[in-house]
Amino acid sequence: MADQAHAVPKDGHSGGTRREFLYLMTAAAGAYGVASVAWPFISSMNPSQDVLALSSIEVDISSIQPGEGITVKWRGKPLFIRRRTPEEIKAAESVNIAQLRDPQTDKDRVQKPEWLVLIGVCTHLGCVPQGEKSSEPRGEYGGYYCPCHGSQYDTSGRIRKGPAPLNLAVPPYTFTGDTTVKVG
């Protein structure tokens, strides 16, 4: 069926290359068009302007007592801001980092030794560890204890025991005043 001639005679190869070029150009232009239309669709799924506007927050830390911490929501996740006591700072700084699963010095994890700023998401499977308030279990190392699978973090938020592979993440932050910190 398909091999039978239609109403159109096959035209030989006259002007074949020019014709091929024309088809190629049209197809290329069409592909370019489709691609440039696809971008707005994909881009629309990225965070919108109102979401981005909330991607950095300023937190007032003046009321936090030494040894206590607060939990605030940042980018949909819990953010821990903890005021460490001198003992906790000392404990964090004196650890031999060679023994650590995810070796990091305390200096690399804080900007001011008194303030520990962490993303409160266990690096194992995403639970929220306990220990931000002194009334909560803080585990063997005085930092954080994850109730889901028993991961234990020290006073610098580093993983010390349990299944979690990495230290608690430190978000980007800056001190915008003595008592305010801007996260994000």
Add this chain to the structure above:
Amino acid sequence: MSIRSLVLKASTVVVGAAAVLFIAAEPGGHVDIPKEDWSFQGFFGHYDRAQLKRGFQIYSEVCSGCHSMNLMSYRNLENIGFTEDEVKDIAAKVQVQNEDPNDAGEMFERPGKPSDHFHAPFPNEQAARAANNGALPPDMSLLAKSRAGKGFGGYAGADYIHALLTGYGEPPADMKINPGMNYNKYFKGHQIAMPQPLQDDSVTYADGTKATLDQESRDVATFLTWTAEGEMEQRKKTGLKAVLFLVVFTLLAYAAKRKVWKNVH
């Protein structure tokens, strides 16, 4: 020239004429809004940043006393030329209720942030009506879109706002104005609850522009067009690129089609 093509052409003319009539003919009893020239009109339309800032000044010094603008956020002001710090200062001037209660479970107020929506003058519609003689000052975010003339070729929302603001005056001798109402040439029914909001020198412009009533009306009409159609500049720029591309693509497609069809008779 076959009869068929003649009929086709004649019909096209008739249908085309009918289409024009739809646009042209409007029932009586409406007011004619004069059309003005605006920088944001046309294929290459853009907003005049200085004018937008002046319009914002009028909005914040005059309109915002009664009208809310709930869809706008302070951060949007960066798009009309305010710096990040200026926007922070503007936002911090108002006290807004925090989204969440404090640790004691009480709602509390805090200074505004750039991510906050424009502060509304009244907490709810009832309060707004109570303070305005029973009339509700409409939210201004989309005023320029919702007050535009209907259909293709209708007047712009800015035309209407400009006309309304400059349309106050003495009513005709035979017209009775209800108590609490004001005469306005361009308002439907010519009676409006809002007293004339702008006069000459209602504001002192920071950029030294002379604040005539006409100038103020134009500036605030432009600002309100921007709040309603903030995407317009990007839209028209994208449109230009899209149409240019489509013209090239269509010409290529036409050439390809001609080549393919060369031997079909």
Add this chain to the structure above:
Amino acid sequence: MSKHFKNPVVRWIDHRLPVFSYLDHEANEYPTPKNLNYWWNFGSLAGFMLITMIATGIFLAMQYTPHVSMAFNSVERIMRDVNFGWLLRYLHMNGASMFFIVVYIHIFRGLYFGSYKAPRELLWQLGVLILLLMMATAFMGYVLPWGQMSFWGATVITNLFSAIPLVGDKIVTLLWGGFAVDNPTLNRFFALHYLMPFVILAVVMLHIIALHRFGSNNPIGIDTKGKQDTIPFHPYYTTKDIFGLGIFLIFYAFWVFYAPNALGDPDNYIPANPLSTPEHIVPEWYFLPFYAILRSIPDKLMGVIAMGASIAILFVLPWLDRSPVRSGTFRPVFKWFFWMLVFDCAILMFVGKNPPDWFWQPFAMHVTPAEEVVAAAGVADADALWPITFAGGTLGIKILLLGQLATLYYFAYFIVVLPLLSIFETPKRLPLSISEPVLKGGGKAAVAHAHSKPMEKA
């Protein structure tokens, strides 16, 4: 019989699942009449619009919130904060209008060239079904932004069902899920608005299957007689369709980028307020002719029936027009009635847009307010006025009467004109085949032969 594809993977799959053979057969070598004109582009354009609406719609649905207190603001958030949200929304919003323009032209093409006649009756009926589904989808989509027109449009249209005797009010309550258009209504409209396009897609598939059973009709309206009358769909009609698509996209882009709100109603940028109705409730332009027919009948139930009948009559059209000649090109009298129908629909649109008690004076330079028309005619009130009237020496007609006349012609076209034409019209001589077109000198014998039996193999 599967084709021989060069690619071994394609061949392997095709042997087990002949999708490639199917595509090749239906979209590549598919024999198409070689004389299709540009009016035949609108079918593929309609398909393109359906896909565009589904694609933009899915991405908009990712951002939209179907709740009365959030719907309006979520749409504005799309316009203001979502990346390219304004583009997606304007493509979707104007896309609805473009879809209807394309489909209406597609329908009128079918009406003129007799594409509804045997053996394509089912193809035509499936098309009418698609139109109905499109109208339902467009109506429910228009409710979603929850502006004033959304709300009052939904109220007015759902209230049409209250015209049904006995159970009308119960049906309306059922549709609403409450005692007025409210949150449950918005929720179900969103659910259905998302579902319906896929139903349309399914019916479009059936439409295409029915189309490919006997192949496309053509401007001459006679059947293809063999290979000399056809060309393969690809590359001939693919390139032609792509060129047509380019032209159409330029038109579409103009609205989206430069007049995105011109086809909509400004009142829909005011959030829905159940306590205050806008001054003029006017549907979107594509519903205006039907709205005009509804309003032309002063009785509520009869108005609704008339509106329903205006579409229902399309279902039986293949049996109303008994003329054996398909194409209007060879029907000298039909042609005039057809173009009058086109004009009539334009009039109906105009009527639907304007208040029924307005005196329209097409030749007046200025619009005369109704009171002055009444005064000039020297009668007490508008009801006592002669429906066609002179005010200030200019002819005028009440919109209501104009609508009634236009409605009358609309139905007369199908019920009276077409059946009578089938009997009394003498068609022009038909060419013998597509390859030997109309009366180009010579071939007299052939033409006479064709005329002697105008009935094609039906």
